[in-house]
Amino acid sequence: REVEKSKDQLAFLVESSHEAIFTIDLDYNITSWNKGAEKIYGYKAEEILGKSAYILTPKDRHHELKEYISRALSEKSPIHYETVRLRKDGSKVDLMISISPVFDDYGNFLGISAIAHDISDRIRSQEMLRRYKMLSDSTSDIILFVEYPSGRIIEANHAAVKAYGYEQQELLSLTIHDLRANSD
Numbered sequence: 001r002e003v004e005k006s007k008d009q010l011a012f013l014v015e016s017s018h019e020a021i022f023t024i025d026l027d028y029n030i031t032s033w034n035k036g037a038e039k040i041y042g043y044k045a046e047e048i049l050g051k052s053a054y055i056l057t058p059k060d061r062h063h064e065l066k067e068y069i070s071r072a073l074s075e076k077s078p079i080h081y082e083t084v085r086l087r088k089d090g091s092k093v094d095l096m097i098s099i100s101p102v103f104d105d106y107g108n109f110l111g112i113s114a115i116a117h118d119i120s121d122r123i124r125s126q127e128m129l130r131r132y133k134m135l136s137d138s139t140s141d142i143i144l145f146v147e148y149p150s151g152r153i154i155e156a157n158h159a160a161v162k163a164y165g166y167e168q169q170e171l172l173s174l175t176i177h178d179l180r181a182n183s184d
Helices: 002-016 035-041 059-075 120-137 158-164 168-172 176-183
Strands: 020-024 030-033 079-086 092-103 109-118 144-146 153-156
Touching: 020 035, 035 092, 035 109, 059 079, 059 092, 059 109, 092 120, 153 158, 153 168, 158 168
Parallel strands: none
Antiparallel strands: 020 030, 020 109, 079 092, 092 109, 144 153
16 A cells, blocks of 8 residues: 555656656657656657657757667666757757666666756857857957945956956956955
């Protein structure tokens, strides 16, 4: 009875997770699929179960799927990586994926469990910051980002580094108050 209750609780946790949680067999076929996977990838369980995991993988990344699964099997431990996968509508999604080999009590391989977390917002933010940095470094105007209320400098462009005569890391260890005190 306790075992059944524990299984039910585990099943509820997996099913209610916002993360995509699914399993893959030795032939790379999808054998289980939770609601989080439906949300991230766009496929209902009945549409994807039994299909190849390659359906979720862009052609230029097919090698990656085999490589990471092989590594997880040979190391008998989880593998974590960031990648791009395909949704049902053909759009791409940036994911952090963790795959783990699943073994029974006798050490027999049962399949691969996969947990995928959508990191698209973080990737977009990083790209935006990279573009901002390129733009701010191309201007001769001094640009400083300062944390309020501490006054700690959290970003400085090349013009600021040159104007204040500090190395980038030195400038980022100062506060705006330090700069004002040094200019008096």
